[in-house]
Amino acid sequence: SSAETAPTIALNDGYNIPLLGLGTYGSRKDIAKMREAVYWAIEAGYRHIDTAALYNNEREIGQGIADAISKGLVKREDLFITTKLWNDKHGKDQVVPAAKASLEKLGLDYVDLYLIHSTQAEKDDGSPADIDITETWLAMIEVRKQGLARSIGVSNFKTEHLDKIISNSSVYPAVNQVEIHPWLTQEQLVADCHGRGIAVTAYSPFGFLVKRGGSNKNEDSTLLSIAEKYGKSTNQVVLRYLIDRHLIPIPKSTNKQRIVENMDVFDFRLTDEDISAINKLNKNKSIFDD
Numbered sequence: 001s002s003a004e005t006a007p008t009i010a011l012n013d014g015y016n017i018p019l020l021g022l023g024t025y026g027s028r029k030d031i032a033k034m035r036e037a038v039y040w041a042i043e044a045g046y047r048h049i050d051t052a053a054l055y056n057n058e059r060e061i062g063q064g065i066a067d068a069i070s071k072g073l074v075k076r077e078d079l080f081i082t083t084k085l086w087n088d089k090h091g092k093d094q095v096v097p098a099a100k101a102s103l104e105k106l107g108l109d110y111v112d113l114y115l116i117h118s119t120q121a122e123k124d125d126g127s128p129a130d131i132d133i134t135e136t137w138l139a140m141i142e143v144r145k146q147g148l149a150r151s152i153g154v155s156n157f158k159t160e161h162l163d164k165i166i167s168n169s170s171v172y173p174a175v176n177q178v179e180i181h182p183w184l185t186q187e188q189l190v191a192d193c194h195g196r197g198i199a200v201t202a203y204s205p206f207g208f209l210v211k212r213g214g215s216n217k218n219e220d221s222t223l224l225s226i227a228e229k230y231g232k233s234t235n236q237v238v239l240r241y242l243i244d245r246h247l248i249p250i251p252k253s254t255n256k257q258r259i260v261e262n263m264d265v266f267d268f269r270l271t272d273e274d275i276s277a278i279n280k281l282n283k284n285k286s287i288f289d290d
């Protein structure tokens with residue numbers, strides 16, 4: 001493929017992760033579009049795709065990947081595929097089988113990155129399970145040993161959770177995937193992760209824009225003036241803001257034009273002043289708490 005691809009950075013285990021990936025969490029309608037969306041994304045230069053057992057779309061994603069490989073757009077080793085262990089599979093004997101079940105759905109023999117989706121262990125019925133996060137992390141290390149995942153990491157971990165699993169295993173997660181955008185800038189958590197050599201993936205980069213609602217959803221004067229300065233959209237400015245903070249955004253889209261737009265962020269960069277101005281929009285507000 002002749003499309004431009006995202007630059008990569010090295011993880012603490014030596015593997016490389018592309019600085020931007022395709023998010024895939026969505027509705028049932030999105031799931032039906034996912035095979036095509038993954039293909040469009042690879043065609044547009046994406047090499048990193050983020051899914052999870054929870055999203056119920058691993059089969060469709062696997063089909064999109066298989067289409068792209070069989071059409072000769074990419075080889076498996078060109079791609080960086082992430083999936084995640086759901087909360088109901090935290091027990092030490094559940095983790096390896098859960099990873100294998102995800103691989104079966106994806107049609108892959110390894111993922112590039114396997115994440116613990118959250119710290120909250122649950123039983124099948126969704127009630128809390130009494131399983132220590134260290135037990136789950138030790139089983140994740142086994143997933144990596146068995147070659148089911150090249151890299152292992154976590155999601156929605158606070159610094160205290162990171163320090164707990166690190167001190168109990170001496171194995172650092174490669175990645176912590178957390179919510180970061182201009183309303184939730186997470187400067188301290190990012191510093192804590194980067195200080196420990198843990199890369200940070202930023203999820204829901206556009207959630208705060210979508211939450212504005214209505215047709216004026218992108219109307220933020222700070223973002224608009226920066227967007228105008230570079231001749232880019234506000235969405236592209238948000239992605240660049242994250243990349244320039246050395247974060248890895250994973251914007252979701254199942255729309256071909258917006259998939260292309262979101263990859264078109266590697267021909268400009270923000271100044272430190274732009275980044276500080278956007279940091280000032282912080283409200284410490286998750287788009288998920290209401």
Ligand code: NDP
Pocket residue numbers: 022023024025026050051117155156177178202203204205206207210235236250251252253254255258259261262
């Ligand atoms: P995003 O912040 O990626 O926003 C997605 C929304 O923005 C969709 O409605 C999409 O619509 C729209 N959109 C995408 N691109 C543009 C654009 N250029 N202009 C205007 N609108 C646009 O939301 P997500 O919450 O999905 O987060 C991204 C990904 O992060 C998820 O898909 C998932 O992979 C991951 N995630 C991980 C979590 C975790 O706990 N680890 C939690 C939440 C998300 P359309 O598709 O129609 O373009």
